[in-house]
Amino acid sequence: MTHTEYLNHLEKHLHQLPEQEKQEVLADYQEHFEMGMLEGREASEIAKDLGHPRDIAKEVYLQFRIENAETNKSITNLSQAILSTMSLGLFNLIIVLGPAIALLGIYISLWAAVFSLYVGAIGVFFVTSSSGVQLILLQLFSAMVLAGLGIMLTIGLIKLGNMLYQLFMKYVKWNVKIVKGENYV
Numbered sequence: 001m002t003h004t005e006y007l008n009h010l011e012k013h014l015h016q017l018p019e020q021e022k023q024e025v026l027a028d029y030q031e032h033f034e035m036g037m038l039e040g041r042e043a044s045e046i047a048k049d050l051g052h053p054r055d056i057a058k059e060v061y062l063q064f065r066i067e068n069a070e071t072n073k074s075i076t077n078l079s080q081a082i083l084s085t086m087s088l089g090l091f092n093l094i095i096v097l098g099p100a101i102a103l104l105g106i107y108i109s110l111w112a113a114v115f116s117l118y119v120g121a122i123g124v125f126f127v128t129s130s131s132g133v134q135l136i137l138l139q140l141f142s143a144m145v146l147a148g149l150g151i152m153l154t155i156g157l158i159k160l161g162n163m164l165y166q167l168f169m170k171y172v173k174w175n176v177k178i179v180k181g182e183n184y185v
Contacts (some may be wrong), residue, residue: 013057
């Protein structure tokens, strides 16, 4: 395979990347070919050493998604990083997707509990019909306690969400290192 064919195949497989990122990657691989040819190597030998363009594109796309998820924190970016990680192999489908679904389920159920505290506060204050000042004060106090718990848990869940996001990004990076066979200590 000539270096032009190789770069064309690589460009075709990099279609998911933004244009600027794609051009940087192509320039890097153009440089690999130029340096190799200056050393007297054949283009086919250089292409063989570099690996298949499809595999390179998967790794580049994965790195792009991980970096994007770290700099622009959102569930969408995290999901894209997870899906890109799973493209490395079937092993990752179980090892990465399983914990992601479990943590997401637990996190959503915690938010449901907080929501129920807010609904309970409204229900205790407005729904119960009572007579007497003591009962009204008890209702008011109960509603304030439930709302206060809801507010405290909301703050805690926001902080927990940020922490889980960071931990899961570390887990994804660690998993990528294992799959690539890098030192993961």
